[in-house]
Amino acid sequence: MTRKAPTLEDVAREAGVSRATVSRVVNGIRNVDPAIRETVREAIARSGYTPNRAARSLVTRRAGTIALVVSGAGDDTGGERNEFAARALADPFFGRVVSGVVGFLRPRSTHPVLMFAESEDARQQVLAYLRQGSADGALVFSTHAEDPLPGLLAAESLPCVLFARPARPAPVTYVDLDHREGGRLAAEHLLARGCRRGATIAGPLDLPAAQDRLSGFQDTMARHGHPYVPIAEGGFTLDSGASAMKRLLAEHPDIDGVFAANDLMAQGVCQALRASGRRVPRDVAVIGFDDSSAALACFPPLTTVRQPMEEMAATMARLLQEQIEGKRTEPTSVIFEPELVRRESA
Amino acid sequence: MTRKAPTLEDVAREAGVSRATVSRVVNGIRNVDPAIRETVREAIARSGYTPNRAARSLVTRRAGTIALVVSGAGDDTGGERNEFAARALADPFFGRVVSGVVGFLRPRSTHPVLMFAESEDARQQVLAYLRQGSADGALVFSTHAEDPLPGLLAAESLPCVLFARPARPAPVTYVDLDHREGGRLAAEHLLARGCRRGATIAGPLDLPAAQDRLSGFQDTMARHGHPYVPIAEGGFTLDSGASAMKRLLAEHPDIDGVFAANDLMAQGVCQALRASGRRVPRDVAVIGFDDSSAALACFPPLTTVRQPMEEMAATMARLLQEQIEGKRTEPTSVIFEPELVRRESA
DNA sequence: CCGGTCCGGGAGAGCGCTCCCGCGCCGCGC
DNA sequence: GCGCGGCGCGGGAGCGCTCTCCCGGACCGG
Numbered sequence: 001m002t003r004k005a006p007t008l009e010d011v012a013r014e015a016g017v018s019r020a021t022v023s024r025v026v027n028g029i030r031n032v033d034p035a036i037r038e039t040v041r042e043a044i045a046r047s048g049y050t051p052n053r054a055a056r057s058l059v060t061r062r063a064g065t066i067a068l069v070v071s072g073a074g075d076d077t078g079g080e081r082n083e084f085a086a087r088a089l090a091d092p093f094f095g096r097v098v099s100g101v102v103g104f105l106r107p108r109s110t111h112p113v114l115m116f117a118e119s120e121d122a123r124q125q126v127l128a129y130l131r132q133g134s135a136d137g138a139l140v141f142s143t144h145a146e147d148p149l150p151g152l153l154a155a156e157s158l159p160c161v162l163f164a165r166p167a168r169p170a171p172v173t174y175v176d177l178d179h180r181e182g183g184r185l186a187a188e189h190l191l192a193r194g195c196r197r198g199a200t201i202a203g204p205l206d207l208p209a210a211q212d213r214l215s216g217f218q219d220t221m222a223r224h225g226h227p228y229v230p231i232a233e234g235g236f237t238l239d240s241g242a243s244a245m246k247r248l249l250a251e252h253p254d255i256d257g258v259f260a261a262n263d264l265m266a267q268g269v270c271q272a273l274r275a276s277g278r279r280v281p282r283d284v285a286v287i288g289f290d291d292s293s294a295a296l297a298c299f300p301p302l303t304t305v306r307q308p309m310e311e312m313a314a315t316m317a318r319l320l321q322e323q324i325e326g327k328r329t330e331p332t333s334v335i336f337e338p339e340l341v342r343r344e345s346a
Numbered sequence: 347m348t349r350k351a352p353t354l355e356d357v358a359r360e361a362g363v364s365r366a367t368v369s370r371v372v373n374g375i376r377n378v379d380p381a382i383r384e385t386v387r388e389a390i391a392r393s394g395y396t397p398n399r400a401a402r403s404l405v406t407r408r409a410g411t412i413a414l415v416v417s418g419a420g421d422d423t424g425g426e427r428n429e430f431a432a433r434a435l436a437d438p439f440f441g442r443v444v445s446g447v448v449g450f451l452r453p454r455s456t457h458p459v460l461m462f463a464e465s466e467d468a469r470q471q472v473l474a475y476l477r478q479g480s481a482d483g484a485l486v487f488s489t490h491a492e493d494p495l496p497g498l499l500a501a502e503s504l505p506c507v508l509f510a511r512p513a514r515p516a517p518v519t520y521v522d523l524d525h526r527e528g529g530r531l532a533a534e535h536l537l538a539r540g541c542r543r544g545a546t547i548a549g550p551l552d553l554p555a556a557q558d559r560l561s562g563f564q565d566t567m568a569r570h571g572h573p574y575v576p577i578a579e580g581g582f583t584l585d586s587g588a589s590a591m592k593r594l595l596a597e598h599p600d601i602d603g604v605f606a607a608n609d610l611m612a613q614g615v616c617q618a619l620r621a622s623g624r625r626v627p628r629d630v631a632v633i634g635f636d637d638s639s640a641a642l643a644c645f646p647p648l649t650t651v652r653q654p655m656e657e658m659a660a661t662m663a664r665l666l667q668e669q670i671e672g673k674r675t676e677p678t679s680v681i682f683e684p685e686l687v688r689r690e691s692a
Numbered sequence: 693c694c695g696g697t698c699c700g701g702g703a704g705a706g707c708g709c710t711c712c713c714g715c716g717c718c719g720c721g722c
Numbered sequence: 723g724c725g726c727g728g729c730g731c732g733g734g735a736g737c738g739c740t741c742t743c744c745c746g747g748a749c750c751g752g
Binding site for chain 2: 708711
């Protein structure tokens with residue numbers, strides 16, 4: 001802190017006008033004489049004026065900040081590291097989310113605050129943060145089915161938009177993917193390449209998304225004459241995918257195609273398959289889900305069902321913005337369509 | 347917005363005291379009669395009062411927020427997605443950073459704002475954000491050597507702490523790793539397992555960290571009778587690691603050990619090696635750097651040089667805090683020691 | 693030529709909070 | 723018994739901004 005930052009008042013004095021006029025120029029409100037506007041602009045440039053956000057927020061009751069909350073259940077160690085945060089961000093899917101959110105927010109000079117709500121304590125912090133107006137609303141990504149956060153947010157009518165349909169119906173806005181359709185795409189692709197013994201590794205079945213991916217896959221397989229498809233449940237992590245695959249292999253050694261409910265598990269599947277001496281895709285075809293960076297990091301690169309994460313995240317941000325501005329009061333939902341991305345694994 | 351949120355005034359009236367007293371209770375200042383304190387506490391609980399952060403910031407000139415800036419050079423497409431952000435977060439190393447930062451910040455009810463400074467425009471936004479007091483300081487992670495951001499920040503004496511020593515000496519606080527030592531650890535391990543033809547894939551050599559890892563490795567190899575070590579330069583990405591390995595293999599098919607300057611490149615190395623029919627670690631041992639989640643995602647799991655990222659990030663947050671509070675005015679640096687983590691790749 | 697309208701600009705009232713200052717009361721010392 | 727110090731509390735100013743009101747001048751129509 002060298003010297004005090006210039007205020008509106010200072011600029012006004014410098015330009016020989018009133019505070020109000022400078023404010024009008026800064027906020028781009030019309031009704032200002034072009035000549036005066038220029039004078040003010042110069043004065044602003046000369047003094048290096050930057051509006052004080054706190055003062056502005058105080059009167060506009062808007063923070064110009066939104067919270068990006070990763071919510072779920074975890075062990076709140078409270079130590080110098082936060083396992084939950086680490087795990088959430090380790091999911092390569094997250095990078096695309098942030099990319100989409102930032103893409104939308106930045107042109108509006110808004111920035112996301114990163115928060116984690118894995119414990120009751122943490123949830124209360126998120127709530128307090130929004131209540132006290134530090135952020136205008138929240139973008140919520142639940143990693144867990146029975147996440148209480150959306151309900152708490154809705155109860156205080158704090159603006160929020162969820163990623164994925166909540167497990168139990170609630171009057172909240174959300175953005176989601178047609179997961180059933182994704183499961184169908186995976187099944188059709190496996191069938192088309194001639195797989196006769198398809199299997200699947202589902203995500204945690206309390207999550208609607210995991211359920212839908214599974215049922216979309218199963219239904220399509222059934223419709224094509226494969227009513228019984230071996231299933232193992234995983235936890236959306238690499239390890240869980242690998243061990244689920246081992247279980248599947250133990251009972252059904254003749255599997256020739258696997259649909260994993262996300263890329264991380266598919267990566268684990270590839271590892272397990274390779275460890276068992278099988279080649280991908282020659283012996284067993286593997287399809288993932290998400291098209292996250294894991295799909296490319298995998299060997300071989302994964303054929304996968306792509307979620308348009310960036311657009312989805314940007315849409316979430318847009319819906320939240322509309323909610324904050326009061327343009328949209330009714331809960332809405334926007335469902336995106338998945339797309340099959342062909343690479344080498346299937 | 348149902349009804350107006352209660353203010354200090356409301357609570358004061360409710361408790362039959364003055365605003366000042368409530369403020370004292372809220373901020374935990376002594377000099378308040380225990381009985382009155384209790385009365386006020388109850389009134390706060392009853393009314394569900396939450397202090398308004400904007401108002402508080404306005405007078406304390408402190409935002410209670412810090413910026414977590416990923417800085418570097420990228421193509422600012424300005425579209426709905428932000429490639430730079432996506433790439434930065436795709437680096438699994440980032441999850442551990444956030445984990446460490448959040449671990450330190452959260453107990454202090456502070457939260458990080460995520461920002462990207464890959465273009466001049468974006469840099470100015472970061473600067474403006476700090477100038478206008480939206481954040482009290484910045485934690486800067488440069489992906490690029492000639493990053494102008496630290497200089498700009500220092501010029502306006504905005505509090506900041508860098509990850510890694512800046513390429514050109516500057517009076518800024520930073521936290522870093524003893525990269526030379528890391529390179530040494532890698533070399534010694536390779537030597538100890540009997541490698542005779544070690545090679546290395548360096549990071550972008552304009553980065554001091556990449557240079558140091560390389561020279562630590564080279565020097566140690568030289569000291570043990572291997573003055574000439576094949577080198578290829580990569581870009582810290584998986585693909586660059588794979589293609590660097592291919593180049594290396596073309597000229598030196600007898601390589602039996604590789605030190606890659608980060609895990610992502612090591613992962614690419616493993617893929618390239620496997621594609622060439624070599625087994626890891628049987629034919630070629632591979633060592634990575636970072637111990638990011640990529641180390642485990644790799645097949646086989648990587649032996650790697652671990653950076654204590656969480657502690658480093660937490661330390662950055664602590665140093666920044668001290669700077670903001672004015673407890674520390676002189677630039678400091680804290681250097682951490684790397685550690686070898688043995689897994690299967692070497 | 694006068695009244696009405698419109699538009700650019702200024703004055704001032706807060707937004708909710710912190711913090712300085714000062715007042716009254718209690719207790720201790722002379 | 724009176725004076726003085728200290729502690730607990732209230733009053734009030736003011737942080738920097740926005741926004742509503744109002745005023746004065748220009749312009750138009752009757």
